[in-house]
Amino acid sequence: MDVTIYEVAQRAGVSIATVSRALRGTGPVAARTREKVLKAVEELNFTPSHLGVSLAEGRHAANGIVFPDLAGPYYTEVLLGYEEVASELGRSVVILSTKGRSRVNDLVKDLAGRVDGMLIFGHTVPEPLVAELVLLRMRLVFISRDPLTGADTLRSENRASAGALAEHLAGHGYERFAFLGAPMASQDDVDERWQGVRAVLGGAIEAVDTRHYTVECGFEAARGLLKGRRRPEAIICSDDEVALGALLAAEELGLSVPGDLAVTGWDDIMAARHARPALTTVRQPMRELGARAARALDELITGARHLPRHQSLPTELVIRSSCGHHPETSPNPDRRAGDPFRPR
Known part of the structure; x- marks a missing residue:
């Protein structure tokens, strides 16, 4: 896996926001701190990515949704529930369907760099990238998968x-x-x-x-x-x-x-x-799954809640x-x- 901005921050002993500012020149960084960041970048052979610096700066007003497909009533109902709540919360939604797409990792990274948090369906995103997003402290909510460290999960009882x-x-x-x-x-x-x-x-x-x-x-x-x-x-x-x-x-x-x-x-x-x-x-x-996912992601983005929560909804x-x-x-x-x- 490529070196992440999180690893650079760990090597330099600073926050990922400080790494971003040092590399972009977008804010005050002490000369000694900048030197430590640049040294870590060189030692790790780090190439700055849009994903890493965007997550570090956290300047967005949108949520991302990553589904394997958008066809069919199941996905429609989940999306309707999600968008209804997102609209109430004043957040826009950017949707990515991975069906028939190549370079899924690149597409997901690009989306992650443009939103404050993401809803991901099941195992649509490869596990190594999920681990990277968690390390970067991306706000994540998953539908239809078992509990995952560092992210919220929602599923229906099966x-x-x-x-x-x-x-x-x-x-x-x-x-x-x-x-x-x-x-x-x-x-x-x-x-x-x-x-x-x-x-x-x-x-x-x-x-x-x-x-x-x-x-x-x-x-x-x-x-x-x-x-x-x-x-x-x-x-x-x-x-x-x-x-x-x-x-x-x-x-x-x-x-x-x-x-x-x-x-x-x-x-x-x-x-x-x-x-x-x-x-x-x-x-x-189905619609309630989407609605709860939107509320959960908003809580993580706004800081109303910091610890992950895992929910299972009843079926009949x-x-x-x-x-x-x-x-x-x-x-x-x-x-x-x-x-x-x-x-x-």
């Missing part, structure tokens, strides 16, 4: 709700299951969902890679799966878009849902409620007709299964 969903399906007597989701990564929300259903279903469920969380990828993965000799009796999908694709695949193949196949999703987007059949899913507070299993009903189940197509699941 495992308990996934386990409850699996138990509900097992209660219908289904014996062969598939989980449709993009490649699972450590500390990822989808991996948490997979762990939750596997803890209940064990070897009765297999994971199927969909590459992306889209209707198209869900359709392709489900169609290939359902053409097999031993097709699953129930498909648990990583999100509602993948599940909608699975419903389309079943329809193309002449399979009845839930008569021949149960299908479930995650998120509870509007399309899930109006699908035919209506989609059983797990409702997560919503039973609809795509998974079938027990005879005694209420005919209400939007029946909620019990109380919302609270974070442990």
Whole structure:
């Protein structure tokens, strides 16, 4: 990794703001202090970057958002929640989508140099750069990842709700299951969902890679799966878009849902409620995630709070007709299964 302004400050025994002033000549720096800074720069072979000096000076009035993609209802809802609060706080928002982009590190560094803090989704930013941003004391809030030293994190509860969903399906007597989701990564929300259903279903469920969380990828993965000799009796999908694709695949193949196949999703987007059949899913507070992230980042930027905070928001299993009903189940197509699941 390249030498950072933070390392120069440590070598010279000064603050990163002093390093910035010494290199830019933007403020009073004692001659002896300037000499120590320049010596550290030479010893470390440091090349000043826009990111480092901008963070040191901290002169911005905007927040940055880094998402892997901006398409789809999940990201739209999170962004709406974020921007509503940011607007109330008088902050502008600069959005970076990394989908299809090369030189992600350079793009993120450039954004970091132009904003006071950043919201980052999951593992969109490479871990070495995350570590550098933390060292530079960048104000950071992450959505959908485990707690991280030096940054706020927010996520929705996954495992308990996934386990409850699996138990509900097992209660219908289904014996062969598939989980449709993009490649699972450590500390990822989808991996948490997979762990939750596997803890209940064990070897009765297999994971199927969909590459992306889209209707198209869900359709392709489900169609290939359902053409097999031993097709699953129930498909648990990583999100509602993948599940909608699975419903389309079943329809193309002449399979009845839930008569021949149960299908479930995650998120509870509007399309899930109006699908035919209506989609059983797990409702997560997408807009609230964005709103809380904006408030958390503002607290870090303004100094209202200095210590990182890690929040987990409750989710809720919503039973609809795509998974079938027990005879005694209420005919209400939007029946909620019990109380919302609270974070442990």
